[in-house]
Amino acid sequence: MYKNSVNAIILSVALVVCAFLFSNAFQNRNKSSDTISVTGLGKTDFISDLIVWSGSFSRKSTTLKEAYASLDADREKIKKYFSGKGIAAKDVVFSAVDFNKNFETTYNENGTIRQNLFTGFTLSQRVTIQSKEVNKIEELSRQSSELINSGIEFYSNAPEYYYTKLAELKVQMIAEATKDASTRAQSIADNANADLGKLKKSDMGVFQIIAQNSSEDYSYGGSFNTNSKNKTATITVKLVYQVE
Known part of the structure; x- marks a missing residue:
């Protein structure tokens, strides 16, 4: 009978521990899913200088x-x-x-x-x-x-047309895309009566350069038009924020 009592106690403790772990995991899962994912766009027109x-x-x-x-x-x-x-x-x-x-x-x-x-x-x-x-x-x-x-x-x-200040232009566009994404995230949070928390993740999209006012297709690996003097450059930035 003593042995049965010990087994019962051990089983009870195990059930409590499992319940605690499950509850904690469930809470963490819900917490990690409370995020906002937004994509911002940086876009600018420029004229080739080379x-x-x-x-x-x-x-x-x-x-x-x-x-x-x-x-x-x-x-x-x-x-x-x-x-x-x-x-x-x-x-x-x-x-x-x-x-x-x-x-x-x-x-x-x-x-x-x-x-x-x-x-x-x-x-x-x-x-x-x-x-x-x-x-x-x-x-x-x-x-x-x-x-x-x-x-x-x-x-x-x-x-063939090129732009010698492309590196500086890209930095400016990344900043613009990041600001755009941040503004979108804040707007979503405000409309959902939530507070925007810390930034959890950021990813930069592909840098694209196409001719201005053209129907030129974007490429998965990035487009780099050299046939047109007047060009349009775009880049995207994806941000993931915690929601509180």
Whole structure:
């Protein structure tokens, strides 16, 4: 009988402890769930302050020496042309020369190759301008057909636009997004007759840059538009507050 009494006492204590632990866990669960989760937005329009424009030119000849001589002559014409447009020499960079051997392939009636006849060389070179004079280089890219009219086989690429103060802009936008999220959280708490407690968690969303007034899609990994001079940047910040 003594043994049964001891077992009964132990069981009673165990039940009390389990009840206490369950009650405490339940209270903590409810406490942890009393939170407000909000997302704030930081958004700003800006104009690019750096432009990168590039193009390429090429020459063909039956001999490598003649092809190099022709390409050198074109390079000097391009330098002179840019200088005449007020472009600083330090902003103009020429790449190394690429060359390819050209062959003309003939085939037999059954489709097999009869012979590869060497026809000469093609030499090409790329020129890139990087400048903060965005409007000037932008206009120059539109006038590049003048180089073609001068006898140069010049192929122009679309300009790329960048912003050199992007790091500072991002910091400002994070602050704006955080303030926006905090204001939203306070508004929710006020309307729910609750007090906003401590900040429990914060997460920063993806930084996006798209063209202004465009239907350009946002990317999961972040967009970075370089095709437009006028851009819109956005970033989100998610905050989780305790509610008291």
